[in-house]
Amino acid sequence: MEIDIVGEDPVTQSIIERLLREYRTDIIIKNRLPARGGQIQTLAPKYNKLGSPTFLLTDLDTFTCPPALIRKWFGSDNISNELLFRIAQEEAETWLMADRKGFSDWLSVDINLIPEPKVLDNKKDISEITFPFKPSLYMMMNIASHSTNDRLKEDLTPKKGAGKGPAYNTALLPFIEKKWNIQNAAANSYSLGKAIQRLKNFNP
Numbered sequence: 001m002e003i004d005i006v007g008e009d010p011v012t013q014s015i016i017e018r019l020l021r022e023y024r025t026d027i028i029i030k031n032r033l034p035a036r037g038g039q040i041q042t043l044a045p046k047y048n049k050l051g052s053p054t055f056l057l058t059d060l061d062t063f064t065c066p067p068a069l070i071r072k073w074f075g076s077d078n079i080s081n082e083l084l085f086r087i088a089q090e091e092a093e094t095w096l097m098a099d100r101k102g103f104s105d106w107l108s109v110d111i112n113l114i115p116e117p118k119v120l121d122n123k124k125d126i127s128e129i130t131f132p133f134k135p136s137l138y139m140m141m142n143i144a145s146h147s148t149n150d151r152l153k154e155d156l157t158p159k160k161g162a163g164k165g166p167a168y169n170t171a172l173l174p175f176i177e178k179k180w181n182i183q184n185a186a187a188n189s190y191s192l193g194k195a196i197q198r199l200k201n202f203n204p
Contacts, residue, residue, distance in 0.1 A: 004030050006040065008039070008058070009034075023196060048077060056086070086191075097114050097135065154167075
């Protein structure tokens with residue numbers, strides 16, 4: 001099977017690629033379709049009607065829950081069987097930090113700098129790692145800034161006035177591709193676990 005992948009940045013697209021490599025070796029990536037910022041919301045209904053397999057991963061961001069985002073993006077339309085649409089809790093970077101030991105070892109920081117998962121819904125057994133503000137920014141300012149790996153600290157910590165570290169994507173991609181323990185991360189992230197389950201069962 002061939003599939004198009006949609007993510008708003010190299011980190012998100014690399015996460016999709018790693019998930020496919022880990023769980024669906026029968027799927028080949030046909031096209032990588034970048035969709036920066038607000039573009040992804042505008043384009044999502046279009047991808048929903050393509051009629052060909054598409055994996056779109058986006059962030060929950062400021063929405064209160066995934067159904068709220070889906071209603072806003074798709075209105076009354078059902079998500080098609082061809083669209084594998086997944087939402088990362090807050091940001092895709094949360095899925096990376098959910099591998100708390102792997103991420104802290106790679107970044108050379110104390111594991112306690114990464115928040116432990118919190119129960120969000122007892123009835124549905126939903127747990128996620130949550131942050132007091134945007135996870136990627138928290139990671140750069142409150143975690144990477146404490147790294148004893150000078151190169152990663154330099155790459156990931158923003159300079160004054162910058163929104164991201166000078167080599168943010170370049171620094172994170174090797175972790176995603178080679179170090180990220182997805183099973184450990186899924187144990188700390190309900191949204192990642194659901195994405196894996198959906199990917200395994202994806203059969204448009």
